[in-house]
Structures are given as structure tokens and as C-alpha cells.
Amino acid sequence: MTYELRNLPFSAKVLFSSYLIIIAIGYFVAMLQILFTHGLADGKFGLSIEDIVYSYYGNRSGSKLEIMLNGPMKPYAPPQERFQLIQWARDGAPKNVYEKIIKPIVEKRCVMCHNANSSLPDFHRYEELKAQAETDTGATIQSLVRVSHIHLFGISFIFMFVGIIFCFASGVPEYLKAIAVAMPFIFQMTDIASWWLTKLSPHFAWLVVAGGAGMAMSFVFMWIVSMYEMWIVPLRDRSGTIRTESYSRYLRPRH
Incomplete structure (x- = not known):
């Protein structure tokens, strides 16, 4: 039997959707946290290349x-x-x-x-x-080690579970799904490596932007496809026939 997001039990869809919604809120709050920390590194509100340089390389x-x-x-x-x-x-x-x-x-x-x-x-x-x-030399080696290991473990778990849910999508070719679930991990390694490279040279600051943007786009793509297939794509039975039943039947009391 092939499991697809649109054909999962109602309770499984609620579970997966609840997780995806909470993670999306967490991702948004993380973006705000970056804006209010790194985004003030150059003394001006708003994230820029200068903020990234000052955060990791410093303003020497x-x-x-x-x-x-x-x-x-x-x-x-x-x-x-x-x-x-x-x-x-x-x-x-x-x-x-x-x-x-x-x-x-x-x-x-x-x-x-x-x-x-x-x-x-x-x-x-x-x-x-x-x-x-003292002269600002950016992030210390100790802080980079600490933040790197936290991100390597924590964000990997986030994208693993988002990827597992996305793997049940049926409207995306298998080769594209394989690329999509791998991309966040590639961009994650790019992002973390770019912190260390920017610590050595400010010219790598653009790589921080590329890594973060790549992770965000991968997350948004898998999130939208998963939610779309769970709640908008019609349900089908095993023969492929569209089922018109409503989820309201799950909410009616049984006698």
C-alpha cells in the first residue's frame, strides 16, 4: 500500500499539520531574533551584509x-x-x-x-x-563552536521531520523530492561553514546570506506542498477514484 499525504488518516493529518504550523511559527520567530541581534551589529536597524561582517569578522x-x-x-x-x-x-x-x-x-x-x-x-x-x-573582532572561536554544534543537531532534526512529512507527497516527482529533502542539509552546512569563513575574511559574508536563504526556500517549498496535499488535494481511494466524503464525519459523535 502506498501512503500519500492526501490519503492519510484524519488524525495523522492533524498531527503533521500541527507540527508544521508550530515549526513555521518558530522559524518566523528565529528570523525576528536574527533581525534584532545581528541586524543591529552595524548600529542600524535592518539586516545587511555589513551586519554579517560585523557579527562574524567584527569591525576592526x-x-x-x-x-x-x-x-x-x-x-x-x-x-x-x-x-x-x-x-x-x-x-x-x-x-x-x-x-x-x-x-x-x-x-x-x-x-x-x-x-x-x-x-x-x-x-x-x-x-x-x-x-x-576593546577592538571588535567579531564572534569568538568558542561562540562559533557552541552555536555550530547547536545548529548542526537542532536544525537537522527540524528538517528531518519536515522532510519525512514531505516524502509522503504524491504530486512531486521522486527525483525532485530527493533533491528537495537534501537541499536544507546542504544549505545548512553552507551556512555554518560560511560563519567560520567570514571570521577569516569579510568577503565570505555573502555566503551566509546564500546559506540562510537556501534553507528558508527549501523549508517554504516543502511546507506549502505538504499542507496543500493534506488539505486541498482531493482524497482518492485505492482505485484512484476521487472521494467526495467530508472530514466532518470524523467530528460527528458515534452512537
């Missing part, structure tokens, strides 16, 4: 503190105080200047958000502020 002409003070944090301090903070960072963040000049500015302008009770760096501590004042 200045510090993270300077980038933020000239970007989204610019309205929170007057020009004179911003100049003092930036100059302090460029001078190597000396502690004696911090105690005399920088600490009062930080306590007045920054610590209401940058404190131990938030997810932001705690600027009550000199060490954390100094870390932000």
Missing part, C-alpha cells in the same frame, strides 16, 4: 562601545559625553580615567539598562565595560 576599526554610541545608543547621551566615552575606548580603556571621568557618565546614562538584572552587559562592573571598549 573600532570597538563595540563606539559602534553602539554612534548608532542606536546615540540619543541616550549628549555629544560631549559620547566623545569622552569613545575617546576612552580608543585610548585602551585605562582604569584611572574610568574612575575619574567615565564611571559618573556610565552611572548616569547607562546602568538603568546595563545592570545585573538584565540580559545586557553589567556596566556596574569595569571589566564588562572594558570588554565592550
Whole structure:
């Protein structure tokens, strides 16, 4: 017996559809998370090639503190105080200047958000502020290893289950299904490899975009085809005859 998405039991369709809907919402939230993290790397809202370069290669002409003070944090301090903070960072963040000049500015302008009770760096501590004042070399090797292994395991499971559901589609040629289920894994490896390559050279930033876009397109293609065949394509019996029965029969109480 050949199993097809359109001929699966009603309960199986509900299960598969529920999974696909939750994963689609999760994918959308992940895109928002990228927009609000990497998308602010250059100090401007919106994801760009510069954001990717700054996230992985870094902005080696200045510090993270300077980038933020000239970007989204610019309205929170007057020009004179911003100049003092930036100059302090460029001078190597000396502690004696911090105690005399920088600490009062930080306590007045920054610590209401940058404190131990938030997810932001705690600027009550000199060490954390100094870390932000160092030259930005992008993602660390440790963070790349951590994020790479999480993505290799987690995203692989997501695409495996989406691919299993898609394999039951009957309206797609078998060779095309084989290509479609393999593409997310190829683009996933491309995406992760591009992080490491961009860490070495900013010229590989475009590869990050290509890998992420490829995964997204593969996901959307399999998602639409699977949902379409489960709920829109007519049901057929074993002889190939279209069945006109309604799913409402599953919802009627049995006596």
C-alpha cells in the first residue's frame, strides 16, 4: 500500500499539520531574533551584509562601545559625553580615567539598562565595560563552536521531520523530492561553514546570506506542498477514484 499525504488518516493529518504550523511559527520567530541581534551589529536597524561582517569578522576599526554610541545608543547621551566615552575606548580603556571621568557618565546614562538584572552587559562592573571598549573582532572561536554544534543537531532534526512529512507527497516527482529533502542539509552546512569563513575574511559574508536563504526556500517549498496535499488535494481511494466524503464525519459523535 502506498501512503500519500492526501490519503492519510484524519488524525495523522492533524498531527503533521500541527507540527508544521508550530515549526513555521518558530522559524518566523528565529528570523525576528536574527533581525534584532545581528541586524543591529552595524548600529542600524535592518539586516545587511555589513551586519554579517560585523557579527562574524567584527569591525576592526573600532570597538563595540563606539559602534553602539554612534548608532542606536546615540540619543541616550549628549555629544560631549559620547566623545569622552569613545575617546576612552580608543585610548585602551585605562582604569584611572574610568574612575575619574567615565564611571559618573556610565552611572548616569547607562546602568538603568546595563545592570545585573538584565540580559545586557553589567556596566556596574569595569571589566564588562572594558570588554565592550576593546577592538571588535567579531564572534569568538568558542561562540562559533557552541552555536555550530547547536545548529548542526537542532536544525537537522527540524528538517528531518519536515522532510519525512514531505516524502509522503504524491504530486512531486521522486527525483525532485530527493533533491528537495537534501537541499536544507546542504544549505545548512553552507551556512555554518560560511560563519567560520567570514571570521577569516569579510568577503565570505555573502555566503551566509546564500546559506540562510537556501534553507528558508527549501523549508517554504516543502511546507506549502505538504499542507496543500493534506488539505486541498482531493482524497482518492485505492482505485484512484476521487472521494467526495467530508472530514466532518470524523467530528460527528458515534452512537
